[in-house]
Amino acid sequence: MQLLRRTGLILLWLAAPVVAFAAANKSDPYLVALRGAGNIALVVASIAIVLLLLHRRRWRTMAGKLLVMLWCLPPVLMSAAHLKFELRKNDVLGVSAAEARRLGPHFMVGYSSFPEVARLAEQGLIGGVYVTRHNIRGRTIEALRAEIASLQDIRRAAGLPPLVVAADQEGGIVGHLAPPLTKVPALATLAGLAPDDQQAKAEEFGRIHGRELADLGVNLNLAPVLDLKPPARRNRLDFHTLIGQRAIATDPAVVSTIASAYVRGLEQSGVGATLKHFPGIGRVHADTHHFSAKLDTPVKELEESDWLPFRDVLSHSHSALMVGHVTLTAVDPDHAASHSKRVVEGVIRETWGYQGVVMTDDLVMGAIYQNDVCKAVVEAINAGVDLLLVAYDGAQFYRVFACALDGARQGKLDAAMLRASAARLERGFSIEQARAASRRSVPPRTVGLARTDGSGRW
Template sequence: MDIITYSDEQLAGQRLMVGFEGTELNQDLEFLIDEIKVGGIILFARNLTNPRQIKDLCLSAQEYARSRGQPPLLIAIDQEGGQVARLRKPFTQFAGNPDMEGRPDAERFAQITAAELAEVGINMNMAPVLDIAFNGSESIMAGRSFGNDPLWVADLGAAVIEHLQKNGIMSVAKHFPGIGRTTLDSHLDRPDLDIDLNTLKTTDLLPFEAAIQSKVAGIMLAHIRCQKLDAQWPASLSPLIAGDLLRNRMGFDGIVLTDDLDMGAIKKHYDIKSAIHQILLADIDMALICHSRPDIENAFNEILNSQANSQTLKTKGEESVRRIQALKRKYL
């Protein structure tokens, strides 16, 4: 399908990546694919029992999308290794990023993980974590980060990206512009960070620059408010951070995703319509909504209405869908 032939509903739905309940193609998932026309789905423990079931789920979802005239689905998962690994045994279990001793470890993790994801029909990994654990064990990312040295994190992160993608799995680096300095969990509330751009450039942003050079497929935005970059909006809703810094200054032309909009950092401060409107203004390609179906429907309707009422937002939306489509053509 070419974007020229996309309906307004498809242009809206392609910009959503969503979670769902169940372990098979059910009415809930069919509704999301057929009516909301989602661009992607993300899998959690609640969707997974064993390799055969996961493969059946992914294949049946893709087949259903095809049968309904929809583009192929991005099918994502958080498989970082260590603390955050949705796929349990018999899938290979890794100690996690803090235990990696060099590029060979990173390459091995990426190669094995890519093969196992591809075998069951998953095509995108929400990894690697590129946050730098500056505060040691106090950092919210201490158990998930490669470490506290920006160049080390950049090197191992680039190795993971390159070897995931060389083996057919899209990599999404996270959480831009970096949440390793914080101690507040954005699942619970919105962290604030009082740091200037020059400091970020020489530290937190270095791994993301390496990721961009490695042609990472996607970058996920953090729900963190960097007050010296944007005093009002968290990165995941910020035109200054997502649009100006990541797109314009750093030159990233892959897809930009939010972290889960169901997290406390967003839900405690913004309603879904306000959040979606900001996302559309900020050149963010995909909104990630992992749990709440009412929020998914409301987000879809907000994108649809915004496209209808603003030529600027419709044009931005078409550019986003072109980026999503280019990724699907390359990998799917």
């Protein structure tokens, strides 16, 4: 019995700082699973342990008092973290209409709560939404279709442009809306076919995705992947990027052939494509979902291999370009490509002459979020990035938008870049958005099927 008591005390000493850390960082995307019921459970458990320690008279000794104080910390720290989040949220929601309309079009956000995202859409604080598996979990595809249509109705009533509505339907292991949408094989499965068959099947895959996404109200697909397939598994700790399974082929010509046909199929349905992840992540070893990563390959070698598919598909499509969070050391060793002026303006805009829409990979990734995210947001806008994506944890939108807002108020944002970016967004998505928004219109009152999932993700 004495041994059990000692073991219990040791566990309480070990758990106290862990629980306090989790409470203080309740808004961190790594702790998204604890939001809602998880946070309540932590607070209840902390209070119960404090009461138990007091009941056992542990407060009589100095060590006991310290232990009681440690277990009093989680509720206090969690309350402070929640207050900080709410204050930031209120600041963002309270911006002027001019500030919202200047900065809002440059943000795309993932969500779980319809009322939250509807307010952002109505105020012009966002230019797009990202829908994924948690938006259809436990619901019908008709419910999501009605929800998207209602968001577009809200935009129309507010006198704002239609939202860009994006999804991640690559095929294979990345098909976040399949099921209920059709589960299409990965484009990599076509690499061994004859060129004519590659094109025919890839275009068919694109048409399938395009028809179903367009019917849902999605007007931008975050596909295809144009990174070259690595010759071997790049990192045993890579549990999320998995580029070896997602990339089409090692041969740039095969990638170009298949990707071009797939994009044609998408565009025939009025759905735009997004080429990713420039400057290429097939050669890097670290997973940018969690860590910073470097691409040390010389530019000349990249131009002759990895970048050929990007330039080829961009030259004869209306695709957007997603820039990843890898550092292209030969061009800019100090910034990830997603917020590097030398990469976006220097390589993509000036050298390649591409004047379409450039977007970041998800800013809620360790390579950006665990560093100076505010610096990255300001630099990305000043580099000429058009859309900043906040996908995995939509609640981080308030922090990311606040970064841009502070930058604007302090005169750190390049006004000319913002104007040029706004023109690109209008030029790049107006046709696709108008077609998608007019395809189906459902009055906002019909969205009784929308819900908040209680996790804090929205």
